[in-house]
Each structure stands twice: as C-alpha cells, then as structure tokens.
Amino acid sequence: MPYKVTDSCLKCGYCIERCPEGAIIADEKENMDELVLQPVHIDSEMCTDCGVCVSEEYWCPAQAIVAIR
Amino acid sequence: MGKYDKYFVKYGINTPKVDDMRPLVARMDDSVAKGSNFYLVHWVAPGFGDILGDYEYAGHPPHIHKSAELLMHIGGDPDNPMDLNAEIEMYMGPELERHTFTESTIIYIPPNFIHSPWRPLRVDKPFLFIEINQGPEHTEKFYPQLLPKEAREKIDWSMWPDKGF
Numbered sequence: 588m589p590y591k592v593t594d595s596c597l598k599c600g601y602c603i604e605r606c607p608e609g610a611i612i613a614d615e616k617e618n619m620d621e622l623v624l625q626p627v628h629i630d631s632e633m634c635t636d637c638g639v640c641v642s643e644e645y646w647c648p649a650q651a652i653v654a655i656r
Numbered sequence: 657m658g659k660y661d662k663y664f665v666k667y668g669i670n671t672p673k674v675d676d677m678r679p680l681v682a683r684m685d686d687s688v689a690k691g692s693n694f695y696l697v698h699w700v701a702p703g704f705g706d707i708l709g710d711y712e713y714a715g716h717p718p719h720i721h722k723s724a725e726l727l728m729h730i731g732g733d734p735d736n737p738m739d740l741n742a743e744i745e746m747y748m749g750p751e752l753e754r755h756t757f758t759e760s761t762i763i764y765i766p767p768n769f770i771h772s773p774w775r776p777l778r779v780d781k782p783f784l785f786i787e788i789n790q791g792p793e794h795t796e797k798f799y800p801q802l803l804p805k806e807a808r809e810k811i812d813w814s815m816w817p818d819k820g821f
Contacts, residue, residue: 601720601821622800645766646768648770
C-alpha cells in the first residue's frame with residue numbers, strides 16, 4: 588500500500604531522516620516570511636510499504652502522511 | 657557520607673543549577689542520575705504569566721518532544737486540592753486548539769504531538785508544576801510556522817532552540 592504526503596504537511600522535514608528506507612525526499616526549500624520550510628514527497632519506488640510512517644498516531648506531527656487506497 | 661547519597665536529589669545543592677527563569681525545585685535527567693528520565697519541578701507564582709507576554713499565542717511556542725510527556729499542574733491548597741488557584745491557557749495540536757482550565761490538571765502529551773503555547777492567564781496562589789518526560793533527555797523541536805506572523809515577531813526565538821533533533 589503506497590503512501591503520500593498531504594497538504595497538512597507543515598514542511599518541518601522531521602520525517603526525512605526517520606524513514607528507514609530513505610524514501611521521504613526533500614524538495615526545494617520554501618521561504619515563509621523569515622522561516623525556511625522543507626517540503627517533502629514520498630518516492631514510490633524507494634518506499635517498501637513498511638508502514639512505519641503511519642505506525643504511531645503522531646509519527647508525523649501533522650498526521651500528513653496517509654495511505655493511498 | 658553514605659553510599660546512596662546520590663539518590664537524594666537536592667537541586668543546586670548536589671545537582672547542577674541551570675540557567676532558567678523559573679523557581680526550580682528539581683531538574684532530573686540521565687546526566688544527573690544514570691538511567692533517570694527527564695523531570696522538571698518548579699513553582700508557578702503570581703506574576704509568572706507577565707514574563708511570557710500578554711498577546712494572543714504568547715508563551716512557550718508550539719513544539720514536540722520525542723518522548724511522551726506529562727504536565728502536572730498541582731494546586732497548593734490541601735483543603736481544596738483540585739482548585740489550582742490559577743487559570744492556564746494551553747493550545748493543542750497543529751490546529752492550535754485552545755484550552756483553558758482552573759482545576760488541578762495533568763495534560764498527557766503523546767510522542768511527537770504538537771502542543772503549546774502554554775501560559776498562565778492569572779495566578780492567584782502559587783502552584784506546583786511537574787513536567788515528566790518519558791525519555792532520558794529533554795528533546796524539543798519548535799513549529800513557528802503554526803503561529804501568525806504577528807505572534808512570531810514578538811517571540812525571542814533565541815530562548816527556544818531546537819534540542820535533540
């Protein structure tokens with residue numbers, strides 16, 4: 588079951604190093620006023636569907652990662 | 657001197673003091689007692705809220721911890737133990753859902769759950785605040801992007817560095 592990052596993403600980048608497969612990829616950084624934000628996407632070819640990114644209620648603090656059904 | 661003196665923790669007497677504006681009673685972690693989780697105990701006295709500012713979203717900015725946390729607010733009147741004699745404001749989740757309470761209250765914060773700003777709106781009598789973090793060190797990652805620009809600009813972010821992330 589593949590996963591995706593939804594618009595709820597806060598662009599904090601916390602998930603990038605936590606994905607055991609390295610399948611959460613950093614996109615080009617964005618500026619919001621003085622803040623630098625880190626958007627991400629999930630590489631569907633690198634994702635092994637291990638499900639760790641949805642294994643805890645707040646693995647993503649914004650609950651922005653969901654399964655694509 | 658006894659063999660087990662090290663287990664009797666007296667903040668600033670046999671443990672290191674830290675730079676903190678709060679009247680601390682205890683600050684424990686793995687560096688103070690090997691194997692201990694992080695705990696912080698301090699009084700909250702009248703006027704404490706003034707330090708944190710008086711504007712919408714003032715206070716400890718939104719953040720997460722890697723480990724679960726308990727935030728215990730314990731009223732100081734043993735005849736009315738559930739009366740906090742204070743009013744606390746706390747925001748929860750990325751939606752910044754606003755809560756206020758005036759009773760002795762424990763807030764459970766799951767791992768990685770966004771919480772705060774936290775601040776006392778009023779403190780009539782001192783109460784005890786006990787922070788229990790279910791991990792060996794205090795980790796903290798802030799989410800300034802959740803706050804409106806006006807609030808972000810009023811906060812001294814040098815006071816709130818990310819730790820352990």
